[in-house]
Amino acid sequence: MTKLLVFAGSTRQQSFNRQLAHATAKLASASGADVTLLELSSLDIPMYNADLEAEATPADVIKLKEIMDAHPAWIIVSPEYNGSYTALLKNTIDWASSPVKGHPVWSSSNKPFTGKVVGLLSASPGALGGLRSLSHLNPLLQNLQCWICPQQFALGRAGEAFDEQGEFKSDFHRKSAQAVVDQTLWAAARLAT
Numbered sequence: 574m575t576k577l578l579v580f581a582g583s584t585r586q587q588s589f590n591r592q593l594a595h596a597t598a599k600l601a602s603a604s605g606a607d608v609t610l611l612e613l614s615s616l617d618i619p620m621y622n623a624d625l626e627a628e629a630t631p632a633d634v635i636k637l638k639e640i641m642d643a644h645p646a647w648i649i650v651s652p653e654y655n656g657s658y659t660a661l662l663k664n665t666i667d668w669a670s671s672p673v674k675g676h677p678v679w680s681s682s683n684k685p686f687t688g689k690v691v692g693l694l695s696a697s698p699g700a701l702g703g704l705r706s707l708s709h710l711n712p713l714l715q716n717l718q719c720w721i722c723p724q725q726f727a728l729g730r731a732g733e734a735f736d737e738q739g740e741f742k743s744d745f746h747r748k749s750a751q752a753v754v755d756q757t758l759w760a761a762a763r764l765a766t
């Protein structure tokens with residue numbers, strides 16, 4: 574059973590990306606994955622600052638690294654701000670990728686990233702569904718030695734996409750998210766052998 578981590582780059586209560594992360598996590602569970610749905614709001618992580626880091630890496634950054642490291646496969650659901658991913662997502666990745674000097678586990682750079690299989694989704698109220706955020710997230714994650722799934726999905730008009738139970742209203746949207754789940758789990762299983 575593949576351990577899959579799912580998280581969204583928004584902490585907004587009514588976030589479309591959080592809704593998409595929840596709906597996708599449900600699909601992944603139904604597909605047999607052992608899913609962890611991480612809410613970034615549950616972590617107390619400040620804006621990255623190297624002076625702060627030199628004093629001590631925040632405890633929740635270590636927790637974040639441990640959660641990421643424990644999952645060979647991830648699905649990241651990215652909002653789009655100004656044609657790119659959010660500061661929250663960048664800050665989360667920056668802290669997670671920053672080596673902890675002298676630490677027995679986390680002193681090597683890229684440790685929670687190298688070799689991870691990552692599926693990418695985005696959601697936006699706009700027609701393009703936040704697609705441009707993914708075009709920026711792809712090279713960032715490749716640079717961190719992740720395997721990026723070519724199958725990706727940008728959910729446009731996201732405000733109309735979910736019913737009151739948080740389920741996909743459209744079969745096409747559900748199948749598109751499922752295709753990302755399927756490829757992520759398939760690739761993670763292939764890489765694990």
Ligand SMILES: Cc1cc2nc3c(=O)[nH]c(=O)nc-3n(C[C@H](O)[C@H](O)[C@H](O)COP(=O)(O)O)c2cc1C
Nearest residue numbers: 583585588589590652653654655656697698699703
């Ligand atoms: C500063 C800012 C910039 C934005 N830029 C874009 C954009 O370039 N493309 C887009 O589709 N939506 C853009 N939006 C709208 C977001 O897609 C929208 O706020 C969305 O609900 C954010 O994701 P969330 O619902 O998961 O929080 C922007 C929103 C903000 C606050």
